Amino acid sequence: MFRKIGILGAGSWATAIAVLLAHKGFSVRMWSILPDQVDEIKQTRENSSFLPGVTIPPGVEVLVDMERTLEDVDVVIYGVPSHAFRQVFRQSMPYLPGSAVLVNVAKGIEEDSLCRLSQALAQEAGQDMLERFVVLSGPSHAEEVGRLVPTAVVASSYCLSSAEYVQDLFMCQYFRVYTNPDVTGIELGGALKNIIALGTGVADGLGYGDNTKAALMTRGLAEISRLGFSMGANPLTFAGLAGVGDLIVTCTSMHSRNRRAGIAIGKGKSIDEALAEVKMVVEGVRTTRAAYSLARRYGVEMPITEQIYRVLEEGLSPDIAVNNLMTRSKTHEMEEVARVAGAMGKIRFSE
Numbered sequence: 001m002f003r004k005i006g007i008l009g010a011g012s013w014a015t016a017i018a019v020l021l022a023h024k025g026f027s028v029r030m031w032s033i034l035p036d037q038v039d040e041i042k043q044t045r046e047n048s049s050f051l052p053g054v055t056i057p058p059g060v061e062v063l064v065d066m067e068r069t070l071e072d073v074d075v076v077i078y079g080v081p082s083h084a085f086r087q088v089f090r091q092s093m094p095y096l097p098g099s100a101v102l103v104n105v106a107k108g109i110e111e112d113s114l115c116r117l118s119q120a121l122a123q124e125a126g127q128d129m130l131e132r133f134v135v136l137s138g139p140s141h142a143e144e145v146g147r148l149v150p151t152a153v154v155a156s157s158y159c160l161s162s163a164e165y166v167q168d169l170f171m172c173q174y175f176r177v178y179t180n181p182d183v184t185g186i187e188l189g190g191a192l193k194n195i196i197a198l199g200t201g202v203a204d205g206l207g208y209g210d211n212t213k214a215a216l217m218t219r220g221l222a223e224i225s226r227l228g229f230s231m232g233a234n235p236l237t238f239a240g241l242a243g244v245g246d247l248i249v250t251c252t253s254m255h256s257r258n259r260r261a262g263i264a265i266g267k268g269k270s271i272d273e274a275l276a277e278v279k280m281v282v283e284g285v286r287t288t289r290a291a292y293s294l295a296r297r298y299g300v301e302m303p304i305t306e307q308i309y310r311v312l313e314e315g316l317s318p319d320i321a322v323n324n325l326m327t328r329s330k331t332h333e334m335e336e337v338a339r340v341a342g343a344m345g346k347i348r349f350s351e
């Protein structure tokens with residue numbers, strides 16, 4: 001069936017998705033709050049501020065009118081930063097077609113409410129709306145998706161048919177989509193990996209090597225999994241595309257805004273200077289604050305997140321933060337496994 005798609009937001013990821021879906025032959029409308037940006041894209045067919053060098057096909061219509069953007073669409077894609085999601089969703093509610101599938105592609109946690117974005121939507125529109133709400137996440141830099149580089153992601157929903165609908169919508173020879181019912185895990189994996197990317201960037205800025213990066217990524221995944229499990233996620237989700245997959249690409253690529261911001265901080269720049277240098281939204285900064293609060297709420301140990309929080313919020317020197325991590329009390333690698341197995345008497349650890 002020929003589908004009409006409305007995309008709210010015109011940053012790099014929203015633009016890349018518009019390009020991808022237009023190449024599949026769908027009719028795409030993309031909304032921006034900035035009239036100058038709309039005019040530029042109409043005239044040049046390029047979003048030079050957010051996705052330079054990528055041609056936007058004629059099948060993408062760019063508008064500043066949200067009502068017109070969403071008129072008679074089959075799918076609404078929210079491509080705004082996570083901290084703007086609730087406001088934009090609330091603004092879009094009067095214009096949502098009754099049967100439209102809603103897709104969120106932002107990765108973050110609300111800093112004040114500590115809500116995942118699906119929870120924010122449910123608070124605004126009710127639990128029933130979650131039946132047609134889908135999260136799309138995974139290792140997917142806009143700079144590569146916009147150039148049709150082969151990419152694999154995951155679609156997650158509380159309703160399997162909604163997830164499969166989005167899977168069919170996006171699937172093509174250069175964009176593969178899997179499904180996963182664990183909305184909590186998918187949302188947390190996509191958000192929390194940005195914290196670890198900040199950390200690996202800081203380590204790079206300090207001049208450390210691959211060993212350091214590997215340690216941060218591995219132990220970072222451990223604390224992401226701990227918090228996720230405490231919040232009801234399936235631990236296996238973090239071994240998938242929205243977990244370790246997204247962690248790898250965000251911690252190792254210069255496309256990653258979070259890594260680039262971390263590098264600047266590691267080189268001695270302030271957080272404000274680092275954000276100004278990146279020039280785009282760095283989701284990991286807000287997510288670090290949210291995750292720090294969630295760790296305290298759930299009583300979960302997240303040492304990397306704590307040290308990054310102290311660097312960002314308390315002005316702790318990055319090299320001291322690394323030293324704090326390296327000189328923590330000794331422990332087992334698989335703390336939870338060791339604790340449970342030891343309690344069951346199946347293994348013994350010597351003093």
